[in-house]
Structures are given as structure tokens and as C-alpha cells.
Amino acid sequence: MLSHRWGKGEPLLRDIQGKCVYDLGDTDGEAKLQKLCILALRRNFQWAWSDTFCIDKDSSAELQEAIESMFSWYHWSSLTIVHLSDVLNVGSLVGSVWFTRGWTLQELLASHTVLFYTHNWSPCMGSNTVNHKMFPPLLAQLQNATGIAKQHLTNFSPGMDDARSRLHWASGPRTTRPEDIAYSLFGILQVHLPIIYGETAQNALGRLLAEIISRSGDVSILDWVGERS
Numbered sequence: 001m002l003s004h005r006w007g008k009g010e011p012l013l014r015d016i017q018g019k020c021v022y023d024l025g026d027t028d029g030e031a032k033l034q035k036l037c038i039l040a041l042r043r044n045f046q047w048a049w050s051d052t053f054c055i056d057k058d059s060s061a062e063l064q065e066a067i068e069s070m071f072s073w074y075h076w077s078s079l080t081i082v083h084l085s086d087v088l089n090v091g092s093l094v095g096s097v098w099f100t101r102g103w104t105l106q107e108l109l110a111s112h113t114v115l116f117y118t119h120n121w122s123p124c125m126g127s128n129t130v131n132h133k134m135f136p137p138l139l140a141q142l143q144n145a146t147g148i149a150k151q152h153l154t155n156f157s158p159g160m161d162d163a164r165s166r167l168h169w170a171s172g173p174r175t176t177r178p179e180d181i182a183y184s185l186f187g188i189l190q191v192h193l194p195i196i197y198g199e200t201a202q203n204a205l206g207r208l209l210a211e212i213i214s215r216s217g218d219v220s221i222l223d224w225v226g227e228r229s
């Protein structure tokens with residue numbers, strides 16, 4: 001599975017249906033898809049998945065199901081490939097915009113096996129390890145970039161335990177669609193609520209906080225609202 005920051009010319013489902021991946025054009029998004037498939041094949045995988053073209057975003061029902069299932073998809077994937085398009089130096093990844101996005105936080109925590117690649121698809125830190133989450137130098141960089149403890153990065157369990165800390169992890173990342181700042185936390189907190197784009201971020205967060213308090217009784221999470229605003 002691919003974890004990335006959306007760029008220019010990302011192919012959607014309707015753009016690739018009935019086509020060969022390698023016959024697509026040469027936009028940044030199409031080239032990224034081709035590189036992903038080549039890398040997957042080199043690692044003996046027959047399938048590759050990306051949120052750009054594997055979800056029919058014209059279907060509200062499929063989009064709802066995808067958002068509800070996203071955490072478990074990454075959790076059960078054999079490998080998550082992270083493409084850091086803005087990282088030129090294989091020795092450092094902390095400054096990447098990837099760490100500032102809401103959905104990538106869920107993808108990082110959910111995935112057991114992760115490999116990070118730079119803009120030209122070189123492995124970060126020049127490492128040939130099979131899992132960067134278990135590679136101490138890179139794991140230290142992940143802790144520095146996210147502020148999340150090692151035990152959560154390497155063996156995260158979704159749920160509402162210490163919900164306030166989990167909400168705090170998301171106080172920095174941003175999302176393109178305002179409501180996604182709440183929706184991207186559903187998998188991390190094991191919350192199942194309707195996806196209602198257009199409801200505003202405040203309303204989406206309000207529903208999320210109400211659900212957490214209703215199920216956990218932890219009103220301390222309301223302090224997080226004050227910090228974020």
C-alpha cells in the first residue's frame with residue numbers, strides 16, 4: 001500500500017480503468033503510480049494499492065466505506081511504501097511535509113511494516129532493512145518528527161485509551177478538506193460515525209468528541225479543543 005502526499009496529475013479510478021499502468025502519461029502522479037507498481041513487483045507482490053485510484057470517489061457509499069476501513073487496510077497490509085516527494089537527502093526525513101498531513105498519521109500508526117523512499121525512490125538512509133520501523137536510526141527520526149513514543153510507533157493498538165494524547169498527536173497535522181481532521185482520527189480511536197462532507201470541521205470534531213466522552217467518560221479531552229483553537 002502507498003502512503004504519500006497528493007501531488008499534480010494524480011490518476012483517479014476513472015482515469016485508469018481498462019488501461020495498463022505503464023501506458024499512462026508522465027504527470028507526477030502517473031509516474032508515481034508506475035514507480036509504485038515496479039517497486040511492488042521487485043518485492044514479489046502481485047498487487048499495489050493507492051488511495052488515488054483504488055477508491056471510487058464519485059461514490060459516496062464507497063468513500064464512506066473506505067474511510068471506515070482505512071485503518072484496518074493499512075494494518076493488515078504486508079507492506080506500506082511511503083513516498084516522500086520532498087525529501088532529497090536519503091539521510092534525513094524529518095522535514096518532510098508528509099509528517100504534517102492528517103491521513104498519513106493514521107497510515108503510519110496502522111502499518112506494521114513500512115519502508116520510506118525519497119523523491120527519486122531511493123530508500124531513506126540508504127537502508128536495505130525490510131522494515132524501517134525496526135531500524136533504530138530511522139525510528140529515532142520518526143519519534144522526533146511526530147512526538148510519538150516508540151512503543152506506539154512500532155506496536156500501536158487503536159482505541160480510546162489515553163484519548164487525550166491521541167488527539168494531541170493530531171493537533172499539528174492538517175488536511176485539505178476541513179472535516180478530514182476529524183475523520184482521519186476515526187480509525188486511530190476506533191470510532192464509527194457518518195461521513196458528512198460540508199458539515200464543517202467544528203461540527204465533525206464536535207461529533208467525534210461527543211462520541212469519545214459518551215463511550216469513555218473522559219472529559220479531559222476537552223482541553224485538547226482549547227489547545228487547538
